[in-house]
Amino acid sequence: MGAIKPVDWDQGWEIQDTFYNTLYNKAAHLLKIRLNTLHTRVSYHCALNLLATEGGNPRVVLPAILLHDIGYSQLPETEIKDAFGPKIKNPELQRCHELEGVHLAGKILREIDYPADMIQRVQAIIDGHDTRETAHDRNDMIVKDADKLWRYSFEGFYLNYQWFDLTPRAYMDRLISKIPVWFFTNTAKTSAIEQAEKRRKDLKILK
Numbered sequence: 001m002g003a004i005k006p007v008d009w010d011q012g013w014e015i016q017d018t019f020y021n022t023l024y025n026k027a028a029h030l031l032k033i034r035l036n037t038l039h040t041r042v043s044y045h046c047a048l049n050l051l052a053t054e055g056g057n058p059r060v061v062l063p064a065i066l067l068h069d070i071g072y073s074q075l076p077e078t079e080i081k082d083a084f085g086p087k088i089k090n091p092e093l094q095r096c097h098e099l100e101g102v103h104l105a106g107k108i109l110r111e112i113d114y115p116a117d118m119i120q121r122v123q124a125i126i127d128g129h130d131t132r133e134t135a136h137d138r139n140d141m142i143v144k145d146a147d148k149l150w151r152y153s154f155e156g157f158y159l160n161y162q163w164f165d166l167t168p169r170a171y172m173d174r175l176i177s178k179i180p181v182w183f184f185t186n187t188a189k190t191s192a193i194e195q196a197e198k199r200r201k202d203l204k205i206l207k
């Protein structure tokens with residue numbers, strides 16, 4: 001029997017829309033760290049679902065979700081783990097990834113001649129996407145919710161509990177306890193409940 005091949009997590013969740021796929025590809029080299037490529041694609045699809053039921057402006061929401069985490073690329077690789085997760089060891093670094101993201105997103109969007117007023121709205125969402133507890137408006141709510149819904153996806157769940165050094169059960173309990181706290185929109189709350197139930201069945205915690 002040959003050696004077992006490691007799982008290639010960074011697959012699937014392709015972006016069908018040509019414009020947004022091009023934008024994603026322009027940013028993909030800045031999303032390599034922390035498997036942000038996969039996180040971004042999953043969250044993009046979550047954002048599409050939220051836009052369909054909650055309204056919001058796709059021209060603001062979709063660039064914001066695609067570019068929100070590109071700032072991680074500017075942090076020292078060995079310290080990135082201190083800037084996210086249930087226990088943030090370095091809040092300054094967490095803030096730094098937001099500000100670097102604002103800067104880089106502006107650069108990328110100006111390069112493709114995106115309208116200046118739209119760029120400003122995208123940047124306002126990226127600025128504080130993790131550290132700001134309130135949302136500016138519906139677009140901001142959708143981006144915040146889509147970012148967190150990733151944690152309830154199959155890939156997000158399995159990667160995160162290992163990164164955070166938690167048991168699957170402990171991570172599941174955390175995700176369920178955070179549903180009333182994290183989410184702004186009803187669609188995201190419903191989706192998080194449904195996804196958590198799926199993950200729970202995956203783990204055979206429920207008979």
Ligand SMILES: [Fe+2]
Pocket residue numbers: 039068069147
């Ligand atoms: Fe994110």
